[in-house]
Amino acid sequence: MSDDSQDQTAYPAATAAAAVPPVPPRATSVGVDRTGLAILLICLVSFIFAVQDGFSRFLGDGYPPVLIVMIRYWVFAVFVIALVSRQRGGLRRAIKTRRPFTQIARGAILVSETLVILEGFVRLGLIETHAVFAVYPLLVAALSGPILGEKVGWRRWTAICIGFVGILVILQPGSGVMRSEALLPFIAALLFALYGLLTRHVSRDDPAVVSFFWTGISGAVCITVVGIWQWEWLAPVDWLWMAGLCSMAILSHYLLIRAYEMAEAAALQPFAYTQLVWVSVIGVLVFNEVLRPNVVTGGAIVVAAGLFTLWRARVRAA
Structure with missing residues (x-):
């Protein structure tokens, strides 16, 4: 897995209220084209992530979002330790980082993003939150210049501007319907764009397995420091919902890893946007959300601009 691909696994994971850190690379079969299977896995993962978001919103309606995220991060930290232990060098290798402060910052930023987007699920609903969040690849492109010193050409700047027009279409500022x-x-x-850029930055010195470990562990520590003060026991039936949520998170992450073992991130990223479709279905059928025309139109503009930006990045890399 290339360095650039490490932060392109992001869109479906991020909106699952426990965003996916860089995937630890494993050996793949040489000379075997499994891109088709990888695409099917990404589509399946996007569906599972959408269901997870529905679970997160359901639990977030009854409990503080920080509590939901904290419990999920505890389970995720256990998963990270178990997975990293199976890698070459195990935990001893994963702990060694050349950029500890940056790695901790990544974990803290990712926790903050998870909390904010879960709050968005509760206050705005799944559909509108996802439609606006889809702008993140454009923010990555816009910030890659000042943060990483990368050159952003006029074509990508044009796509970025068009994407922000899509956000204005969704939010309708000045119409009287926009809320804070x-x-x-x-x-x-x-926040997720910053996390992705920092991931690319640390990948120059640390392998993916190190970033994977530090993201899970530092994130769990940060959210515990903040969230332990709001601890409360879930109702017995809600523990079942939480167990299902955590189980799906582990399954989806495992499938995501498998998918990125089979194909390059650039080939799979466009199919991650199928999560928007599943989120819309769940939002309408389960939570009685309204799929407003301006959200559909603006979301389509944002996604199209994001896909163009990803395509241009792939062309430049080639």
Whole structure:
């Protein structure tokens, strides 16, 4: 897995309220084209992530979002330790980082993004939150210049501007219907863009397995420091929902790893946007959300601009 691909696994994971850190690379079969199977896995993972978001919103309606995220991170930390232990060098190798402060910052930023987007699910609903959050690849492109010193050409700047027009179509500023809560998914997208850029930055010195370990562990520590003060026991039936949520998170992450073992991230990223379809279905059928025309139109503009930006990045890399 290339360094650039490590932060392109992001979209479906991020909106699952426990975003996926870089995937530890494993050996793949040489000379075997399994891109088709990888695409099917990404589509399946996107569906599972959408269901997870529905679970997260359901639990977030009855409990503090920080509590939901904290429990999920505890389970995720156990998963990280178990998975990393099976890698070459095990935990001893994963702990060794050349950029500990940056790795901790990544974990803290990712926890913050998870909290903000879960709050968006509760206040705005799944559909509108996802439609705005889809701007994150454009923010990555816009910030890659000042943060990483990368050159962003006029074509990608044009796509970025068009994407922000899509956000304005979704939010409808000045129409009297825009609420302050509408900024939550945009803030989450900005945080996730920063996380992705820092991931690319540390990949210059640390292998993916190290970033994977530090993201899970530092994130669990950060959310525990903040969230332990809001601890409360879930109702017995809600523990079942939480168990299902954590189980799906582990399954989806495992399938995501398998998919990125089979094909390059650039080939799979466009299919991650199928999560928007599943989220819309769940939002309408389960939570009685309204699929407003301006959200559909603006979301389509944002996704199209994001796909173009990803395509241009792939062309430049080639």
